[in-house]
Amino acid sequence: MTRDVRIRNEAPDDRAEVLAVIGAAFGTEPEVVALWDELREIAGTQSLVAVDGAGDEVVGHVGLTPAWVDAPDRTVEVLVLSPLSVRPDRQGVGIGAALVSAAHARADELGSPALFLEGDPAYYSRHGFRPARGLGFTAPSVRIPGAAFQVMLLGAYEPSVAGALVYPDVFWRHDAVGLRGEALDRFTDD
Numbered sequence: 535m536t537r538d539v540r541i542r543n544e545a546p547d548d549r550a551e552v553l554a555v556i557g558a559a560f561g562t563e564p565e566v567v568a569l570w571d572e573l574r575e576i577a578g579t580q581s582l583v584a585v586d587g588a589g590d591e592v593v594g595h596v597g598l599t600p601a602w603v604d605a606p607d608r609t610v611e612v613l614v615l616s617p618l619s620v621r622p623d624r625q626g627v628g629i630g631a632a633l634v635s636a637a638h639a640r641a642d643e644l645g646s647p648a649l650f651l652e653g654d655p656a657y658y659s660r661h662g663f664r665p666a667r668g669l670g671f672t673a674p675s676v677r678i679p680g681a682a683f684q685v686m687l688l689g690a691y692e693p694s695v696a697g698a699l700v701y702p703d704v705f706w707r708h709d710a711v712g713l714r715g716e717a718l719d720r721f722t723d724d
């Protein structure tokens with residue numbers, strides 16, 4: 535990563551800058567901004583920012599949202615990495631990698647047994663995420679392509695943590711789960 539960027543917790547007055555970074559990163563999906571603005575209000579949600587060391591300017595962001603695995607003997611709290619954003623003019627220098635690594639460390643510190651996400655395996659497999667389906671997990675929707683449903687097992691993981699991943703209602707209210715229409719038709723792996 536560039537020397538002058540560091541990762542820290544989001545501070546109360548970072549909100550507008552964070553929303554601007556998400557909006558810029560997800561240019562063709564502006565709905566992610568409103569999604570995050572509600573996810574951030576869920577108790578236990580974590581928000582990390584990458585800031586330019588020189589001016590404390592926010593150049594990247596990652597959110598971690600509590601969810602559950604509906605295991606046979608209990609409901610297990612886990613975290614979902616979403617969204618991940620790097621300002622377009624600062625992409626390609628390792629800021630995304632640093633945010634994923636910080637998110638991984640934070641989820642581990644908090645005792646989450648697993649960190650889930652929906653995303654491009656070409657990017658996230660570089661950072662230790664693996665297909666979740668082969669590890670005993672079921673996606674929250676059949677509209678999440680198998681390859682996109684990924685997990686990183688953490689220190690608190692044990693094999694009894696298996697079952698369906700259950701998202702909080704905010705993802706559903708924003709219709710932000712999986713793919714629809716032509717985007718879904720392009721996947722044939724399920």
Ligand SMILES: CC(C)(COP(=O)(O)OP(=O)(O)OC[C@H]1O[C@@H](n2cnc3c(N)ncnc32)[C@H](O)[C@@H]1OP(=O)(O)O)[C@@H](O)C(=O)NCCC(=O)NCCS
Nearest residue numbers: 559560618619620625626627628629630631653654656657
């Ligand atoms: C994805 C994103 C966070 C990566 O941030 P970044 O700071 O550029 O990432 P890094 O610098 O750590 O890594 C860049 C590398 O990842 C690759 N990469 C970026 N997006 C990728 C994707 N979807 N699939 C595969 N590789 C990808 C780049 O080509 C680059 O490859 P290189 O190292 O071989 O040159 C950033 O591109 C972004 O904000 N994109 C828009 C929002 C988005 O798609 N978020 C993820 C949703 S799942």
